[in-house]
Amino acid sequence: MKKIIVIILLGTLGFYTAHTFFDIGFGFPHFEHGIKDVYLQKTVSDLKVSNTVTSIVVNFRGFDTLGEVTVLFLAVTALGGILYKRRHEVGERSVLFSASSIVTSGSKLLFPAIILLGVYVFIHGHLSPGGGFQGGTIIATGFLLMLLTYENYSVNHTVLSLVESLAGIAFAGIGLLGFMHGGTFLQNFIEPGVLNNLFSGGVIPIIYIMVGFKVGAELTGVIYTVLHEKG
Amino acid sequence: MSILEIIGGILILIGSAFLFLGALGIFRMPDVYNRLQAGTKATTLGGMSLVLGVGFLEPSWMLKSLIIIIFIAYSNPISSHALARAMYRRGHYPLIKDKDKEKMDAYREVVPHKTKEEEKS
Numbered sequence: 001m002k003k004i005i006v007i008i009l010l011g012t013l014g015f016y017t018a019h020t021f022f023d024i025g026f027g028f029p030h031f032e033h034g035i036k037d038v039y040l041q042k043t044v045s046d047l048k049v050s051n052t053v054t055s056i057v058v059n060f061r062g063f064d065t066l067g068e069v070t071v072l073f074l075a076v077t078a079l080g081g082i083l084y085k086r087r088h089e090v091g092e093r094s095v096l097f098s099a100s101s102i103v104t105s106g107s108k109l110l111f112p113a114i115i116l117l118g119v120y121v122f123i124h125g126h127l128s129p130g131g132g133f134q135g136g137t138i139i140a141t142g143f144l145l146m147l148l149t150y151e152n153y154s155v156n157h158t159v160l161s162l163v164e165s166l167a168g169i170a171f172a173g174i175g176l177l178g179f180m181h182g183g184t185f186l187q188n189f190i191e192p193g194v195l196n197n198l199f200s201g202g203v204i205p206i207i208y209i210m211v212g213f214k215v216g217a218e219l220t221g222v223i224y225t226v227l228h229e230k231g
Numbered sequence: 232m233s234i235l236e237i238i239g240g241i242l243i244l245i246g247s248a249f250l251f252l253g254a255l256g257i258f259r260m261p262d263v264y265n266r267l268q269a270g271t272k273a274t275t276l277g278g279m280s281l282v283l284g285v286g287f288l289e290p291s292w293m294l295k296s297l298i299i300i301i302f303i304a305y306s307n308p309i310s311s312h313a314l315a316r317a318m319y320r321r322g323h324y325p326l327i328k329d330k331d332k333e334k335m336d337a338y339r340e341v342v343p344h345k346t347k348e349e350e351k352s
Contacts, residue, residue, distance in 0.1 A: 099313060100312070100313075102312050102313075103309055103313050106305070106306075106309040107309075109305070110305070110306060110309075113302070
C-alpha cells in the first residue's frame with residue numbers, strides 16, 4: 001500500500017514537472033536577434049555600466065555568481081578540513097628559510113602597493129577590466145609575498161572567516177533586498193547613475209566589492225593552509 | 232608628426248630591441264645565472280623605455296608611466312635576486328672554469344647551501 005502511494009505521488013510530481021518543461025518551448029527564439037544584443041544594449045542604456053562582462057556576471061547572471069562564490073567557499077572549507085589535522089601534528093611550515101634582507105625590506109613597500117592594486121581592480125570592476133574575483137586574487141598574492149618573505153608571519157583566521165562570512169551575507173542580503181524593491185532576487189534596485197562614473201551601475205559595484213573581499217579572504221586562507229602543511 | 236611622437240617612437244624601438252635581446256639571452260646563455268642576468272637587465276631597461284615611450288606618445292599618461300617605471304625599477308631586481316638566491320640554495324652552482332673556482336664562488340661561504348653529500352643523495 002505504501003509503495004503504491006509513493007508511486008502515485010512520484011508519478012504526479014513527474015507529470016507536472018514534465019508538463020512545466022514542455023510549456024517552455026525549447027528551440028524557439030525568445031529574443032528576435034539572439035540574447036547577445038539584449039545584453040549589449042541593456043548594459044549601456046539601462047544599467048549604465050561600461051564593462052559588459054561585469055554586467056553579465058553580476059547582474060544578468062548574478063544568481064550564477066552567487067553559486068560560484070558558494071562553490072569557492074565549499075572548496076576552501078574542504079581543503080581546511082583535509083589539511084587541519086596534519087598541520088597540528090607537525091606544527092611547522094614547509095618554507096624553512098626566511099628570505100634575505102633585500103627581499104624582506106623590499107616586500108614592506110611592495111605589500112601595500114599590491115593591496116592597493118587589488119582594491120583598485122575590484123572597486124573599478126564595472127568601469128575597467130577586472131572585478132571582484134581578480135582583485136581578490138591580487139590581494140591574496142600580496143599575502144603570499146608576506147608569507148614567503150617572513151618566517152613567522154601569520155594571518156588571523158578569525159578575522160579571515162569573519163570577513164568571508166560578512167561578505168557572503170552581504171551578497172545574499174543585497175539579493176534579498178531586491179525582493180522588497182523590485183520583485184526578483186538580485187534585482188538592481190538602486191538608480192544606475194551616469195555612465196563611466198565611479199558611483200554608477202546600481203548594486204553592481206557593491207556586489208563586486210563584496211565578492212572581492214570574500215575571494216581575497218578565502219584565497220589567503222588557502223595559501224596559509226597549504227604553506228603550513230608538511231609536504 | 233610632432234617631436235614628442237618621434238621621441239616616443241624611438242624609445243619604443245629601443246625598448247623592443249632590448250626586450251628581444253633579453254629573450255635571445257634567455258635562449259642562448261649557458262646556465263641559470265647568466266640567463267637570469269639577461270632576462271632581468273634587458274627587460275628592466277627594455278620595459279622602462281617602452282613605458283616611457285608610451286608616455287611620450289600620450290602625454291596625459293606620463294604620470295602613470297613614470298609610476299610604472301618606478302615600480303619596475305623597484306620590483307625587478309628584488310625578484311631576480313630572490314630567484315638567484317633560491318637557485319643557489321637548491322644547489323645549482325655557476326658554471327665556472329676550475330682555476331677560477333675559488334675566487335668566483337666565494338659567495339658559497341656566506342649563504343647556507345647544500346653540502347656535497349646532500350647533492351649526491
